[in-house]
Amino acid sequence: HYTKQQAATIQDNCSNTLYILTSSIDTAKQISGRIGQRTVAVKTQSGQAAKVSSVNISTQYISQDLMKPTELMRLQGGEMVVLRTVHRQDNKKQSIMDYPIFDHGDTQMPYRYKFLQREFDDSTTLSDIGLTSLHQRLDLVTLAVKYDQELEDLQQLISEGADVHQPLASGQDIARPTVSANNAPRTLESRAPELSDFTHPDMDDLGEVATDPIFSGSELSDPEELQDASTVLATELMGLKPSESIVDSQKLMDDIGNFWQHKRHNSLRFICTLFEGNHQMGQQLVGSLDEIRRKYGYESALSDDPIVANALAQEGAAS
Numbered sequence: 001h002y003t004k005q006q007a008a009t010i011q012d013n014c015s016n017t018l019y020i021l022t023s024s025i026d027t028a029k030q031i032s033g034r035i036g037q038r039t040v041a042v043k044t045q046s047g048q049a050a051k052v053s054s055v056n057i058s059t060q061y062i063s064q065d066l067m068k069p070t071e072l073m074r075l076q077g078g079e080m081v082v083l084r085t086v087h088r089q090d091n092k093k094q095s096i097m098d099y100p101i102f103d104h105g106d107t108q109m110p111y112r113y114k115f116l117q118r119e120f121d122d123s124t125t126l127s128d129i130g131l132t133s134l135h136q137r138l139d140l141v142t143l144a145v146k147y148d149q150e151l152e153d154l155q156q157l158i159s160e161g162a163d164v165h166q167p168l169a170s171g172q173d174i175a176r177p178t179v180s181a182n183n184a185p186r187t188l189e190s191r192a193p194e195l196s197d198f199t200h201p202d203m204d205d206l207g208e209v210a211t212d213p214i215f216s217g218s219e220l221s222d223p224e225e226l227q228d229a230s231t232v233l234a235t236e237l238m239g240l241k242p243s244e245s246i247v248d249s250q251k252l253m254d255d256i257g258n259f260w261q262h263k264r265h266n267s268l269r270f271i272c273t274l275f276e277g278n279h280q281m282g283q284q285l286v287g288s289l290d291e292i293r294r295k296y297g298y299e300s301a302l303s304d305d306p307i308v309a310n311a312l313a314q315e316g317a318a319s
Helices: 004-012 025-035 147-160 223-238 242-253 256-261 268-274 279-295 306-318
Strands: 016-019 037-046 056-065 080-084 101-103
Touching: 016 025, 025 080, 223 256, 223 268, 223 279, 268 279
Parallel strands: none
Antiparallel strands: 016 080, 037 056, 080 101
Protein backbone atom coordinates (compact mmCIF):
# COMPACT_ATOMS: atom_id res chain seq x y z
CA HIS A 1 0.00 0.00 0.00
CA TYR A 2 1.17 3.50 -0.82
CA THR A 3 1.07 6.36 1.63
CA LYS A 4 -0.91 9.47 0.73
CA GLN A 5 2.29 11.30 -0.12
CA GLN A 6 3.54 8.46 -2.34
CA ALA A 7 0.17 8.19 -4.09
CA ALA A 8 0.12 11.95 -4.70
CA THR A 9 3.65 11.83 -6.15
CA ILE A 10 2.67 9.02 -8.55
CA GLN A 11 -0.43 10.89 -9.68
CA ASP A 12 1.50 14.14 -10.17
CA ASN A 13 3.98 12.37 -12.47
CA CYS A 14 1.30 10.87 -14.74
CA SER A 15 1.17 12.68 -18.09
CA ASN A 16 -2.20 11.18 -19.05
CA THR A 17 -5.04 10.08 -16.78
CA LEU A 18 -7.65 7.67 -18.13
CA TYR A 19 -10.66 7.65 -15.81
CA ILE A 20 -13.04 4.70 -16.25
CA LEU A 21 -14.97 4.40 -12.99
CA THR A 22 -14.58 4.67 -9.23
CA SER A 23 -16.54 4.03 -6.08
CA SER A 24 -14.58 6.64 -4.11
CA ILE A 25 -16.24 10.02 -3.75
CA ASP A 26 -12.84 11.63 -3.11
CA THR A 27 -11.50 10.31 -6.42
CA ALA A 28 -14.64 11.46 -8.23
CA LYS A 29 -14.31 14.95 -6.73
CA GLN A 30 -10.64 15.10 -7.76
CA ILE A 31 -11.41 14.12 -11.37
CA SER A 32 -14.36 16.52 -11.47
CA GLY A 33 -12.13 19.36 -10.29
CA ARG A 34 -9.52 18.56 -12.96
CA ILE A 35 -12.18 18.52 -15.69
CA GLY A 36 -13.09 22.08 -14.80
CA GLN A 37 -16.14 24.28 -14.69
CA ARG A 38 -18.22 26.38 -17.02
CA THR A 39 -20.09 29.66 -16.54
CA VAL A 40 -23.87 29.51 -16.94
CA ALA A 41 -26.49 32.26 -16.84
CA VAL A 42 -29.33 31.78 -14.39
CA LYS A 43 -32.41 33.97 -14.85
CA THR A 44 -34.77 34.67 -11.98
CA GLN A 45 -38.22 36.24 -12.21
CA SER A 46 -40.13 37.94 -9.41
CA GLY A 47 -43.22 40.13 -9.11
CA GLN A 48 -46.83 40.34 -7.98
CA ALA A 49 -49.46 38.10 -9.40
CA ALA A 50 -51.70 39.57 -12.15
CA LYS A 51 -49.51 42.66 -12.45
CA VAL A 52 -47.35 42.55 -15.54
CA SER A 53 -45.68 45.85 -14.71
CA SER A 54 -44.37 44.47 -11.42
CA VAL A 55 -42.45 41.60 -12.98
CA ASN A 56 -38.66 41.82 -12.46
CA ILE A 57 -36.22 39.61 -14.37
CA SER A 58 -32.60 39.32 -13.22
CA THR A 59 -29.69 37.36 -14.63
CA GLN A 60 -26.95 35.84 -12.50
CA TYR A 61 -23.79 34.09 -13.73
CA ILE A 62 -22.61 31.10 -11.71
CA SER A 63 -19.99 28.39 -12.15
CA GLN A 64 -21.03 24.79 -12.75
CA ASP A 65 -19.00 21.58 -12.90
CA LEU A 66 -18.70 20.20 -16.41
CA MET A 67 -19.15 16.76 -14.90
CA LYS A 68 -20.35 16.38 -11.34
CA PRO A 69 -18.81 13.72 -9.07
CA THR A 70 -22.10 11.82 -9.06
CA GLU A 71 -22.04 11.71 -12.87
CA LEU A 72 -18.49 10.39 -12.88
CA MET A 73 -19.51 7.59 -10.54
CA ARG A 74 -22.26 6.51 -12.95
CA LEU A 75 -20.41 6.22 -16.25
CA GLN A 76 -21.71 3.52 -18.53
CA GLY A 77 -19.63 0.71 -19.94
CA GLY A 78 -17.13 1.98 -22.51
CA GLU A 79 -17.31 5.62 -21.39
CA MET A 80 -14.06 7.21 -20.28
CA VAL A 81 -12.62 10.60 -19.37
CA VAL A 82 -9.15 11.43 -20.70
CA LEU A 83 -7.13 14.12 -18.90
CA ARG A 84 -4.07 15.25 -20.84
CA THR A 85 -1.08 17.10 -19.43
CA VAL A 86 1.77 17.12 -21.95
CA HIS A 87 0.18 16.27 -25.32
CA ARG A 88 -0.73 19.68 -26.72
CA GLN A 89 -0.60 18.93 -30.44
CA ASP A 90 -3.08 17.22 -32.72
CA ASN A 91 -2.25 14.62 -35.38
CA LYS A 92 -1.26 17.42 -37.74
CA LYS A 93 1.25 18.82 -35.22
CA GLN A 94 -0.83 21.93 -34.63
CA SER A 95 -0.90 23.47 -31.17
CA ILE A 96 -4.14 22.89 -29.31
CA MET A 97 -5.49 23.33 -25.81
CA ASP A 98 -5.35 20.16 -23.75
CA TYR A 99 -9.03 20.14 -22.89
CA PRO A 100 -10.40 17.04 -21.17
CA ILE A 101 -11.95 14.43 -23.47
CA PHE A 102 -15.17 12.59 -22.66
CA ASP A 103 -15.35 9.42 -24.73
CA HIS A 104 -18.99 8.42 -25.10
CA GLY A 105 -21.43 7.46 -27.80
CA ASP A 106 -19.57 6.88 -31.06
CA THR A 107 -16.19 7.51 -29.38
CA GLN A 108 -16.62 5.21 -26.39
CA MET A 109 -14.13 2.38 -25.87
CA PRO A 110 -15.28 -0.96 -27.36
CA TYR A 111 -15.27 -4.16 -25.36
CA ARG A 112 -12.48 -6.65 -25.94
CA TYR A 113 -14.73 -9.36 -27.35
CA LYS A 114 -15.90 -7.01 -30.10
CA PHE A 115 -12.56 -6.64 -31.89
CA LEU A 116 -9.91 -8.86 -30.24
CA GLN A 117 -11.45 -12.29 -30.64
CA ARG A 118 -8.60 -13.49 -32.85
CA GLU A 119 -5.85 -12.13 -30.59
CA PHE A 120 -7.48 -13.42 -27.38
CA ASP A 121 -9.39 -16.59 -28.12
CA ASP A 122 -11.43 -17.52 -25.08
CA SER A 123 -13.19 -20.48 -26.67
CA THR A 124 -10.58 -22.77 -25.06
CA THR A 125 -10.71 -23.24 -21.31
CA LEU A 126 -7.96 -24.36 -18.96
CA SER A 127 -9.58 -27.78 -18.71
CA ASP A 128 -9.04 -28.24 -22.47
CA ILE A 129 -5.26 -27.84 -22.13
CA GLY A 130 -3.43 -31.15 -21.77
CA LEU A 131 -1.49 -30.45 -18.58
CA THR A 132 -0.65 -33.13 -16.04
CA SER A 133 -1.51 -31.73 -12.64
CA LEU A 134 0.19 -33.20 -9.59
CA HIS A 135 -2.92 -32.68 -7.47
CA GLN A 136 -5.49 -33.64 -10.10
CA ARG A 137 -6.46 -36.85 -8.30
CA LEU A 138 -5.64 -35.69 -4.80
CA ASP A 139 -8.12 -37.12 -2.30
CA LEU A 140 -8.50 -34.69 0.57
CA VAL A 141 -10.39 -37.25 2.62
CA THR A 142 -7.34 -39.50 2.81
CA LEU A 143 -5.22 -36.54 3.95
CA ALA A 144 -7.59 -35.43 6.67
CA VAL A 145 -6.70 -36.13 10.28
CA LYS A 146 -9.48 -38.03 12.04
CA TYR A 147 -9.87 -35.73 15.03
CA ASP A 148 -12.83 -37.68 16.40
CA GLN A 149 -10.61 -40.75 16.73
CA GLU A 150 -7.85 -38.65 18.31
CA LEU A 151 -10.37 -37.25 20.79
CA GLU A 152 -11.46 -40.73 21.81
CA ASP A 153 -7.83 -41.78 22.27
CA LEU A 154 -7.16 -38.68 24.35
CA GLN A 155 -10.16 -39.30 26.59
CA GLN A 156 -9.07 -42.90 27.07
CA LEU A 157 -5.55 -41.82 28.05
CA ILE A 158 -6.93 -39.35 30.55
CA SER A 159 -9.13 -42.02 32.08
CA GLU A 160 -6.11 -44.33 32.37
CA GLY A 161 -4.01 -41.59 33.99
CA ALA A 162 -1.46 -41.49 31.19
CA ASP A 163 0.67 -38.49 30.28
CA VAL A 164 -1.48 -36.62 27.77
CA HIS A 165 1.49 -34.52 26.64
CA GLN A 166 2.99 -37.52 24.86
CA PRO A 167 2.15 -38.03 21.14
CA LEU A 168 -0.96 -40.08 20.56
CA ALA A 169 -0.53 -43.52 19.07
CA SER A 170 -3.93 -44.08 17.52
CA GLY A 171 -2.41 -46.05 14.69
CA GLN A 172 -4.45 -44.29 12.01
CA ASP A 173 -2.81 -44.27 8.62
CA ILE A 174 -2.45 -40.66 7.45
CA ALA A 175 -1.55 -40.36 3.79
CA ARG A 176 0.70 -37.52 2.76
CA PRO A 177 1.22 -36.01 -0.68
CA THR A 178 4.24 -37.42 -2.44
CA VAL A 179 5.03 -34.00 -3.91
CA SER A 180 6.16 -32.54 -0.60
CA ALA A 181 7.57 -35.74 0.87
CA ASN A 182 11.17 -34.74 0.09
CA ASN A 183 10.72 -31.04 0.85
CA ALA A 184 10.01 -31.06 4.56
CA PRO A 185 10.64 -27.69 6.25
CA ARG A 186 13.97 -27.43 8.02
CA THR A 187 13.74 -26.40 11.66
CA LEU A 188 16.38 -24.47 13.59
CA GLU A 189 17.48 -27.68 15.28
CA SER A 190 17.95 -29.48 11.94
CA ARG A 191 19.76 -26.61 10.24
CA ALA A 192 22.66 -27.63 8.04
CA PRO A 193 25.85 -27.66 10.13
CA GLU A 194 27.86 -25.89 7.43
CA LEU A 195 25.72 -22.75 7.64
CA SER A 196 26.61 -20.15 10.25
CA ASP A 197 24.58 -17.64 12.19
CA PHE A 198 25.91 -14.12 11.59
CA THR A 199 23.44 -12.37 13.87
CA HIS A 200 26.32 -11.59 16.23
CA PRO A 201 29.56 -11.60 14.17
CA ASP A 202 33.00 -11.95 15.70
CA MET A 203 34.39 -8.46 16.29
CA ASP A 204 37.73 -9.41 17.87
CA ASP A 205 39.80 -8.86 14.71
CA LEU A 206 38.12 -5.62 13.65
CA GLY A 207 40.81 -3.12 12.64
CA GLU A 208 43.68 -5.62 12.71
CA VAL A 209 45.95 -6.08 9.68
CA ALA A 210 46.59 -9.49 8.13
CA THR A 211 50.00 -10.66 6.90
CA ASP A 212 48.71 -10.69 3.32
CA PRO A 213 46.36 -7.69 3.23
CA ILE A 214 44.43 -6.81 0.10
CA PHE A 215 43.80 -3.18 1.04
CA SER A 216 46.13 -0.84 2.89
CA GLY A 217 45.08 1.38 5.76
CA SER A 218 44.41 4.35 3.49
CA GLU A 219 42.33 2.18 1.18
CA LEU A 220 40.23 0.92 4.07
CA SER A 221 39.15 4.51 4.69
CA ASP A 222 37.73 4.82 1.16
CA PRO A 223 34.13 3.52 1.28
CA GLU A 224 33.65 3.75 -2.50
CA GLU A 225 36.63 1.51 -3.22
CA LEU A 226 35.50 -1.03 -0.64
CA GLN A 227 31.98 -0.99 -2.07
CA ASP A 228 33.33 -1.71 -5.56
CA ALA A 229 35.41 -4.56 -4.15
CA SER A 230 32.38 -6.08 -2.41
CA THR A 231 30.40 -5.88 -5.65
CA VAL A 232 33.16 -7.65 -7.60
CA LEU A 233 33.47 -10.37 -4.96
CA ALA A 234 29.71 -10.97 -4.92
CA THR A 235 29.66 -11.15 -8.72
CA GLU A 236 32.43 -13.75 -8.80
CA LEU A 237 30.67 -15.84 -6.17
CA MET A 238 27.57 -15.84 -8.35
CA GLY A 239 29.62 -17.66 -10.98
CA LEU A 240 30.11 -20.67 -8.72
CA LYS A 241 27.80 -23.64 -8.79
CA PRO A 242 24.86 -23.32 -6.39
CA SER A 243 26.18 -26.15 -4.23
CA GLU A 244 29.51 -24.35 -3.89
CA SER A 245 28.31 -20.78 -3.47
CA ILE A 246 25.49 -21.31 -0.97
CA VAL A 247 27.90 -21.33 1.96
CA ASP A 248 30.59 -19.03 0.53
CA SER A 249 28.23 -16.27 -0.52
CA GLN A 250 26.68 -16.09 2.93
CA LYS A 251 30.10 -15.14 4.33
CA LEU A 252 29.59 -11.72 2.76
CA MET A 253 26.87 -11.18 5.36
CA ASP A 254 29.41 -11.51 8.20
CA ASP A 255 29.36 -7.90 9.47
CA ILE A 256 28.80 -6.65 5.93
CA GLY A 257 29.04 -3.00 6.96
CA ASN A 258 32.68 -3.46 8.04
CA PHE A 259 33.47 -6.50 5.91
CA TRP A 260 36.93 -5.45 4.68
CA GLN A 261 37.85 -3.91 8.04
CA HIS A 262 38.19 -7.39 9.56
CA LYS A 263 41.56 -9.12 9.53
CA ARG A 264 39.96 -12.41 8.51
CA HIS A 265 38.40 -10.80 5.42
CA ASN A 266 41.15 -8.41 4.31
CA SER A 267 43.35 -11.37 3.44
CA LEU A 268 44.08 -12.89 0.08
CA ARG A 269 44.27 -16.37 1.58
CA PHE A 270 40.70 -15.95 2.80
CA ILE A 271 39.57 -14.85 -0.66
CA CYS A 272 41.31 -17.81 -2.26
CA THR A 273 39.63 -20.26 0.09
CA LEU A 274 36.28 -19.00 -1.19
CA PHE A 275 37.28 -20.23 -4.65
CA GLU A 276 38.93 -23.46 -3.60
CA GLY A 277 38.85 -25.77 -6.60
CA ASN A 278 38.30 -22.80 -8.94
CA HIS A 279 41.84 -21.50 -9.45
CA GLN A 280 40.91 -19.59 -12.60
CA MET A 281 38.12 -17.70 -10.87
CA GLY A 282 40.46 -16.86 -7.99
CA GLN A 283 42.97 -15.34 -10.41
CA GLN A 284 40.17 -13.48 -12.15
CA LEU A 285 39.05 -11.99 -8.85
CA VAL A 286 42.58 -10.84 -8.02
CA GLY A 287 42.79 -9.19 -11.43
CA SER A 288 39.49 -7.40 -10.83
CA LEU A 289 40.67 -6.18 -7.43
CA ASP A 290 43.85 -4.86 -9.07
CA GLU A 291 41.75 -2.88 -11.55
CA ILE A 292 39.76 -1.35 -8.69
CA ARG A 293 42.93 -0.38 -6.83
CA ARG A 294 44.38 1.24 -9.96
CA LYS A 295 41.11 3.09 -10.44
CA TYR A 296 41.58 4.73 -7.05
CA GLY A 297 45.27 5.54 -7.59
CA TYR A 298 47.08 2.50 -6.18
CA GLU A 299 49.57 1.22 -8.76
CA SER A 300 50.95 -1.80 -6.89
CA ALA A 301 49.44 -5.03 -8.22
CA LEU A 302 48.32 -7.76 -5.86
CA SER A 303 49.35 -10.47 -8.32
CA ASP A 304 52.98 -9.22 -8.17
CA ASP A 305 53.23 -9.48 -4.40
CA PRO A 306 55.20 -12.60 -3.27
CA ILE A 307 52.71 -13.36 -0.52
CA VAL A 308 49.84 -13.03 -2.97
CA ALA A 309 51.56 -15.20 -5.56
CA ASN A 310 52.23 -17.84 -2.91
CA ALA A 311 48.58 -17.84 -1.87
CA LEU A 312 47.50 -18.26 -5.47
CA ALA A 313 49.99 -21.07 -5.95
CA GLN A 314 48.66 -22.89 -2.89
CA GLU A 315 45.09 -22.49 -4.13
CA GLY A 316 46.10 -23.66 -7.60
CA ALA A 317 47.80 -26.75 -6.21
CA ALA A 318 44.70 -27.57 -4.20
CA SER A 319 42.55 -27.33 -7.32
